[in-house]
Amino acid sequence: MKKPLILVALMVGLVIAALIFWNNSRSDDETTITLYGNVDIRQVSLAFDGNGRVAQLRAEEGDSVKAGAVLAVLDTRTLALQAEQAQAQITVQEKNLLRLRNGSRPEEVAQARSRFAAANADTKLAEQNLRRLQNIASKTSGRGVSVQDLDRAKSSLQVAKAKGAEQQEALRLAQLGPRAEDVGGAEAQLQVSQAQLALLQHQIDQGTLIAPADAVVRSRLLEPGDMATPQRPVFALALTQPKWVRVYISETDLGRIKPGMSAQVYTDSYPDQPIAGRVGYISSVAEFTPKAVQTEELRTKLVYEVRVQVDDSNNVLRLGQPATVALDGSTARE
Secondary structure: OHHHHHHHHHHHHHHHHHHHHHHHHHHHHHHEEEEEEEEEEEEEEEOOOOOEEEEEEOOOOOOEEOOOOEEEEEOOHHHHHHHHHHHHHHHHHHHHHHHHHHOOOHHHHHHHHHHHHHHHHHHHHHHHHHHHHHHHHHHOOOOOOOHHHHHHHHHHHHHHHHHHHHHHHHHHHHHHOOOHHHHHHHHHHHHHHHHHHHHHHHHHHOOEEEOOOOEEEEEEOOOOOOEEOOOOOOEEEEEEEEEEEEEEEEHHHHOOOOOOOEEEEEOOOOOOOOEEEEEEEEEEEEEEOOOOOOOOOOOOOEEEEEEEEEOOOOOOOOOOOEEEEEEEHHHHHO
């Protein structure tokens, strides 16, 4: 009699354990939200800011590049020669501006003073010659000196006085130095040349194509020797971060999720290795389910877009890859 009782007790225990396991599994299924979607990654099309011939390409399709890495270089030899010419012109203008700021040299002032003294001497000599002729004319009642000689002496004196005034003004200008307007004009010309050099240097710098962020080269669209323009991309990059899965949820489950709640992302390639994520964006506008979502239940219903951000440190996810997202709906009510 004891053996049948023991068997009955074991059977009852197994049934109770099965009921408990089934109840827990049902509870988990009711709280877990399973969504389907595709991996989305930001992409960048890189092009040169200026025109030119491609000299070097330093990346291939599939290469992983770091932010700041040089990906391509244009032929900037012509711009470099123009920059050298501009630099030489700046040097000349700097010397000219320095000369104006320093004013006249002491030797130049001394030279102007000597010329003024020589002009004064010529004026005194012309005055003495005129007085001598006038004295002779007065003593001889005009017969000792001709009228022509007197006129010539008067003209010589006027010329000497004019030259003396000219040399006096030259001496004054030499002592004053250059005008402020001349100095300002030279400074402005120097600034124009410096701006032109900076522009040329900027154009040379634009001849180097830099990776804006960590990324993977998706496409290499030009080759060395091709003509590049701002309208012709050289590379297409897929950024390694951020990555997210774009999924869609029905209105009945909308209240069970909230931004920031944790998620698990599964792919067919790694079904046993979920990737951690979190809900980052929930659309406020309903839309029809996209054709890419292959769930029969949701095809004809209005749904809301949800973006689940993932931390793909191992770079497993690829652009457009199908993915399944599991959310714990019970946490949204806490």
